[in-house]
Amino acid sequence: xxxxxxxxxxxxxxxxxxxxxxxxxxxxxxxxxxxxxxxxxxxxxxxxxxxxxxxxxxxxxxxxxxxxxxxxxxxxxxxxxxxxxxxxxxxxxxxxxxxxxxxxxxxxxxxxxxxxxxxxxxxxxxxxxxxxxxxxxxxxxxxxxxxxxxxxxxxxxxxxxxxxxxxxxxxxxxxxxxxxxxxxxxxxxxxxxxxxxxxxxxxxxxxxxxxxxxxxxxxxxxxxxxxxxxxxxxxxxxxxxxxxxxxxxxxxxxxxxxxxxx
Numbered sequence: 001x002x003x004x005x006x007x008x009x010x011x012x013x014x015x016x017x018x019x020x021x022x023x024x025x026x027x028x029x030x031x032x033x034x035x036x037x038x039x040x041x042x043x044x045x046x047x048x049x050x051x052x053x054x055x056x057x058x059x060x061x062x063x064x065x066x067x068x069x070x071x072x073x074x075x076x077x078x079x080x081x082x083x084x085x086x087x088x089x090x091x092x093x094x095x096x097x098x099x100x101x102x103x104x105x106x107x108x109x110x111x112x113x114x115x116x117x118x119x120x121x122x123x124x125x126x127x128x129x130x131x132x133x134x135x136x137x138x139x140x141x142x143x144x145x146x147x148x149x150x151x152x153x154x155x156x157x158x159x160x161x162x163x164x165x166x167x168x169x170x171x172x173x174x175x176x177x178x179x180x181x182x183x184x185x186x187x188x189x190x191x192x193x194x195x196x197x198x199x200x201x202x203x204x205x206x207x208x209x210x211x212x213x214x215x216x217x218x219x220x221x222x223x224x225x226x227x228x229x230x231x232x233x234x235x236x237x238x239x240x241x242x243x244x245x246x247x248x249x250x251x252x253x254x255x256x257x258x259x260x261x262x
Contacts, residue, residue, distance in 0.1 A: 020057035140178035156220035
């Protein structure tokens with residue numbers, strides 16, 4: 001596998017055409033690694049997660065995908081359903097993908113072209129060769145989906161746990177259990193990690209003169225001291241280091257670009 005030095009933000013580049021968001025949920029414990037083999041009608045991607053990740057998005061209209069996990073006991077989950085070695089999941093074009101990949105888990109994703117696709121937007125979970133529809137309206141799962149939608153809608157404005165529970169129509173304990181089942185974290189910790197990861201992506205793509213405090217406020221952070229502390233705890237570096245590294249990556253890309261044109 002080709003190592004990525006633990007940088008999850010490079011992974012979406014392997015999914016052209018996908019509306020995909022990766023969220024780092026915990027500090028890095030290992031090196032993230034990824035490999036991709038492309039054929040005319042399909043691609044096979046393998047991911048080894050060096051930190052706990054959430055992968056959220058939708059399958060493009062011209063694709064469908066098959067996902068399975070080969071690692072034990074660290075299995076990826078689809079909306080709380082563990083993808084154990086005897087299980088695999090198929091998602092049709094337009095289907096919502098919501099994965100939790102714990103640190104140390106190995107996930108394989110097969111992406112196929114539209115002519116091989118299953119019915120649009122359908123999701124099937126196979127266990128020992130038998131397929132059943134994936135139920136998405138179970139109370140805890142639907143509460144998590146609803147809470148994430150509210151957080152996305154309100155971004156970058158803050159949202160409280162009370163507001164999330166009221167919006168989802170569940171008790172606080174139910175929502176806490178639900179997020180543990182789906183993402184192995186609490187609702188507010190998930191939202192904080194999502195905002196920190198979005199901020200990290202912004203810093204990596206920003207100009208050298210970009211204000212770190214401005215990018216932080218754009219992601220909903222107002223207390224700079226706490227923001228810097230949380231950022232370093234999650235990513236193992238300061239925001240200024242991320243900004244400088246982003247400029248270094250951009251400079252190397254620009255330097256290599258003329259050679260690619262020859």
